[in-house]
Amino acid sequence: MPTLDPRIDAYIAKSAEFAQPILEHLRAVVHAACPDVEETMKWSFPHFQYNGMLCSMASFKAHCAFGFWKGELLVAEADANIQEAMGQFGRITTIKDLPSKKTLESYIKKAMKLNDDGVKAPARAKPATPRELVVPEYLAAALAQQQPALDHFNAFSTSKKRDYVEWMEEARTEATRLRRLEQAVEWIAEGKARNWKYGKC
Template identity: 65%
Template sequence: MPTLDPRVDAYIAQAAPFAQAILTHLRAVVHQTCPAVEETMKWSFPHFMYKGMLCSMAAFKAHCALNFWKAELLMGDAAQRDAMGQFGRITALEDLPPVAQLQSYLQQAMQLNDDGVAQPRARTPRSTSVTLPDDLREALAQQAAAQQHFAAFSPSKQRDYIEWLEEAKTETTRTRRREQAVAWIAEGKARNWKYEK
């Protein structure tokens, strides 16, 4: 007999009628395929755990979503969708793959967790190019030491100064920050030098 979390019961009960049928169906398929699954609530929607995260389901105003935690490993490029889950916006049971296909995905996800395969983390490459605002460029050009130190800074240290300058809400604040920045840069100090050890 499956172990049901009363919070998931409450979540389903509070969903729109169309969503209740979808969520109840998904829950039954998960429990049928993986009797050892544990239910929990994370980020305010139901998750199914089996030796780690297996999958989750969610209800919205006009659709539901089913999300496999390691979808890229299960489905490759087909896992990329606009909606929250890998199956797009689910508005009716007919929008879901057949039960056999869902069970296959669940079995594969279980095997990945059994084998201890980690979810690959997508790293967003950060640009190494930095766009220098004209006013900072001109201020640095007037002090050779500041210009030399700034050029030697890593892109992230350069961005720290640029972002601090561009976050100023008034021109007075921007001017004061620019003057302070040039003084610190001329001394070879990073923007947050006070916190460096």
């Protein structure tokens, strides 16, 4: 029997009606492919761990998201979809938007092997030209759980916001990204710019 985290049960129950079957399906596929997976909640949305971070899922007002921490090494065409939503599968509004169960299980098993082998996530290259600021949904979701942080972030100039977004996106490993996200929310809640220690405001 899989070990289920009751906090994820509650998360699914509170999600929009369209999202519930999607989240239940993803959860079941992860457990089927990785019986030793551990469930947890980080920044108020479900994560799955196996020798480190494996994957995560989330629901929003009009779509769900699912992605692997080392997705760049697993899913072709991830770059096109990741611009639109957290994860590697774009905006998921129905189970039909996802690859087949067999394909998802294949991705999960490959992700497990990457973790078993200690493979690190590749660094994300900076774009050659400046682009419109897009706040990653994992950052937006974390800020939404801390009203002071959300208020300060919304009041920041574009450059201050970009400093934090680029700091998140440039993380070379999932562990670094998690640490940075936690630190960022703490600093933003205090109204601090990314480089406040150095007097760069």
